[in-house]
Amino acid sequence: MKQIFDNATHEDRWQAVETRDNRADGQFVFAVKTTGICCRPSCSARHPLRKNVLFFDDVAAAVEAGFRPCKRCQPDKQAPEQQRIDRITQACRILETSSEPIVLAELAAQVAMSPFHFHRLFKQVTGLTPHAFQKAVRAKRLREQLTQGEAVTRAVFDAGYQSGSNYYQQADAVLGMTAKQYQQGGERTAIAYVTGTCRLGQFLVAQSQRGICAILLGSDAQALRAELETLFPHSTLTVGDTQFAGQVTQVVSFLEHPAQQFSLPLDIQGTAFQQQVWQALREIPVGQTASYRDIAQRIGKPQAVRAVAGACAANKLAVIIPCHRVVRHDGALSGYRWGVARKRQLLEIEAKQLEE
Template sequence: MNPQADRPTSVSSVYQTEAQRWQAVCTRDARADGAFFYGVSTTGIFCRPSCASRLPRREHVAFFATAQAARAAGLRECKRCRPGGLPRELAIVERACAVLDADPQARITLAQLSDAVHVSPFHLQRLFTRVVGVSPRQYQAAHRGAALRDALQRGERVTRAALDAGFNSPSRLYENAASELGMAPSAYRNKGAGLVVHYACASTPLGQVLVAATEKGICHIAFGDAADSLVGELRRTLAHAQLIEDDARIAPFVAQIDAYLHGGRETFDLPLDVAATAFRQRVWDALRRIPYGETRSYTQIAEALGAPRAVRAVASACAANPVALAIPCHRVVQKRGALAGYRWGLSRKEVLLRTEAQRAGATGADALGEGAKPAKLDDVA
């Protein structure tokens, strides 16, 4: 199951303004945890939005994008909600993940998992979902999906690949194929064989953009200097799919991208049809929580996922992003603010960050991070 299907496509947009953030604090909205933190000047403490502590007066509250920013302002962590980290809870989740990882093909119930880590099923479900970003059941499903994708890419027959990946029967596989692969298993193995994909190219301030979609949603957004090369890349990726150039069908999606690049919108309302491993799904979800006009480092993303040593894996997930802008991997930079790599070119990343920062009313240094160099707003194309 793809956890993105169960969450809003633009979570960060709900908490962009101070009014929206204050409302989240007043309602103790757990969905806002990680999107921002709030500090109280009278106590010198900062908290998560869902903290159960007594509600402060609005005039004493300031908002921060990261726990590091709150600490830099001289605030201490709340001992009740522990906004800077959850060491005990993380240890519980790590043990649960170890149980699930020991036999990825096994179907472990929530009750069995809770017995293994010695906490109640209800507490484990809430804790695992909050820390990992997906439920234990979704975590197992992603493992099966990853094993299935690997087997199909090696050319194994669908039935054998399904059984080896932990599906009890081919019928069970096809019931879950759309959510775990993004397309039918045979179509995935055969590079889109039997799949109909509509696509179109258009000119933008960042050069040519190609948008491709299945009947479920967007599966590919890419920027380049020439439409022919973008189409060629799509044909190699989905070599056996039926590709249909269809400007009219793709036009509403292109219009959103155009409005975004010209400052007409800050978020997207695009249905996505992309498949990923559990970890990549978590990274991509974290990227979509980065507010417009702000950035995070690869290290910050890894820490937010409870996997501080997985910096390289975070970078790999960013590089594998198939849908530019819709999953804003351009908002991830190196620890000291350097712009690192970008699948569609560093010059485009530079323009996107500078433009977003200016339109969000932030300074270039605040948006790009310490040590980042200013960008020029020249067209890339």
């Protein structure tokens, strides 16, 4: 959202002050000639007269010009929004490094927040509940350890799954197969797929036992099948039966009308980080766009802009995970796994459907 106030004219700045727009915080400060104090745009203090206001790009410039930072909005301190994001980032680190499951109350206490506010903010920032985030972290660890050849029992335990009657079932549900099968390369997982033509060109829809696992777009059915093979090297690929074709109809209808509800089960496999990014993408409303930087901020990893772009490029579920709604910071379309022309077409389709 930073771009809104880049190169903002003083009138835009004054408007942000008048509306106490907290999105402008950190973009500039305003100083009041009569009081000698400088404030964040969102300061809750009573507004000065416009004629007494000066704007500075940052608090340092205002201080240099002889103004004191306001005690109420503390423009010289980190923005409260950033402080909250930092706490969630800290909580993510704790979850990622802890070998034991952590209950909500304990996690909230570690970042000095109430469980209620912590839960809400965590969901808002990462797109996942702390519980779902923890599950994704465990799943990632389990995959890594199995891939490294760790014995199954040991790997399941080390990944943080609690022993008990459903000890293995939990792990199996995460992997979409038994841990043993996973370790052997998952050769026994079966994937059914169907190819066809829709208004976006050729499509391929694939389904595992758990749900739709790939939606690919292109101009050539053979190439799409080859792409599927690369994505699921250990699976047995078969052409879907008529029952699956019925579900594919639903997928195609969604591809052409992304504003519709989509209710088929999905099999979304990825690292904890990718799942976080993909969840954030699914929360961009139809017809709207966000920048890679926006997404990095929303998941509490503002530095991870390039990694966010990487996760977008690794998306296997076209349109369902709307990576086409992510554009460059300056609004340019940038890349798209299935071609920039198709990205433009999708955004146009969505804009049109909103008008209807």
